[in-house]
Amino acid sequence: MEVVIAPAERLAVLAADAIEAVVRSRPRAVLGLATGSSPLKVYDELARRHREDGLSFARVKAFMLDEYVGLPAEHPERYRNVIETEIASRVDFAEGAVQGPDGNAADLVAACAAYEESIAAAGGVDVQILGIGTDGHIAFNEPGSSLASRTRIKTLTAQTRVDNARFFGDDVDRVPRHCLTQGLATIMSARHLVLLATGRGKAEAVHQLVEGPVSALWPATIMQMHPHATVLVDDAAASRL
């Protein structure tokens, strides 16, 4: 596991470099996109490179990590809409090239299986962008998640719902209770994992991720077993290393 400690702007450039390298070198690159605030500067940097340097995503596919269950199609916090706003609409992905688990499917179990098949059919993810929750979750794999898990339905922890209430008018009751999320084994199948974390609130999770024992209690620690994992953190997030 490679750990880089640098200011947030520099971290975004490094993550964008990893994505650009794969997009330019593989005719049909596959990206893994994360929601949350951590990747926002990366998406800004990719949009800038698209605008100014001609970086094209026209032949690129992208898969999202997770989705809330039951948010109306037009809800701004539905992750599909968040990704559209933050990155997809700012570059030149082809129609249908960005996919996410369908949190409104009539059969959620079947939707999870179909999502796994879509990722496999695309040839797997080349670079997966990740954030980390304060409790060490990645995607929505909350503490206690099986290290061998694939895409499935999960119940959000009280902590994550409180953390994410800021996106729902600071009203925790409006945060959905369930989600669909890629599993830890799904994420581990990506060829390169790039995790970003900034701020003191992430310091304990980053400490566990890098220095703690591999454990389902801190799901991100599974990344220690990955052959190509990059952890990009600022000084505050690295303060417990």
Ligand code: GLP
């Ligand atoms: C959510 C997302 C995760 C994300 C985490 C951290 O729970 N499902 O993918 O990593 O929040 O969010 P942030 O980057 O805003 O701190």
